[in-house]
Amino acid sequence: MRAHIFHRLTYQYEDPVTLGEHRLCLKPRGQGFQRLLDHQLMVLPEPSQQRELLAASGDEILRLNFFGSTDRLCFEARSCVETRPAPPLEICFNGLEPSLPYPRGQLNQDLLGALEGWLPNGQHEPAAIDLTQEALMGSNQQTLAFLMQLIGLIQDRVKYTQRHLGPAWPAGRTLRERIGSCRDLAMLMVTCCRVVGLPARFVSGYQLLDPAPEHYDLHAWAEVYVPGAGWRGFDPSAGSEVNERYVVLATSSKAALTAAVSGTFSGPPQTESELSWRISVQEEQIPAKAANALIQAA
Secondary structure, eight states, X not given: OXXXXXXXXXXXXXXXXXXXXXXXXXXXXXXXXXEEEEEEEEEESOOSEEXXXXXXXXXXXXXXXXXXXXXXXXXXXXXXXXXXXXXXXXXXXXXXXXXXXXXXXXXXXXXXXXXXXXXXXXXXXXXXHHHHHHHHHTTTTBHHHHHHHHHHHHHHHOEEOOOOSSOOOOHHHHHHHTEEOHHHHHHHHHHHHHHTTOOEEEEEEEEOOSSXXXXXXXXXXXXXXXXTTEEEEXXXXXXXXXXXXXXXXXXXXXXXXXXXXXXXXEOSTTOOEEEEEEEEEEEEOOOHHHHHHHHXXX
């Protein structure tokens, strides 16, 4: 599938402010089951300095610095992305689906950061451990069955709701409140997968709906490192594995590092800011010849 994505974010300040450094995660992933064909970014006011960097997750991040004062900050990203389905998980194991809990010592050392718990001592929240054990018992300790069982339990225990402001909640709060946004559910799934030795990380991006909604929002889901299959996306909000209708912007072991825009400003005391955004998507069918080339290039 090919998608043309327009994403605008505008910050309006009630008084002129001085902008600090800003960090942008607005450039879609250009690897794996997703190919970035074009990306253009407009920023107003124009930055005095910008620096591209490759994050620990492999995502391309942009850091911006500004000079002078302004009462408005606007970002407009236009991207063209091609996506394709991932190979079915069942065929990736060659009959040797890993059982759980997965031995930590058999993982590549690069993945250990995606196993840490969120509590200060690196441990996992007790409520998340209980939910994980329930999913494990109902799956005969098989990886794919566990992931589907876990998603089913999350949907059963937590009512999905939209929540535009604030960071992702820790797993314990989501289970206690029994309600959560897509990022809260994603964080809960990440936590539970880590409990059984499956590295997991938080993902921010777009879910391309059919039919398209009047207004799009950013979406969040989980990526789980499945031994034998690599990083694969799972969306507990939708109750399924991620398919070609998802576009990844950023991934991280810490949800805060996937924010589309993060930064600081300074101005008169108690200066308030207002955020508005618009996301629109135009889909385009890929010609058969181009689709074959995309698969062969993978």
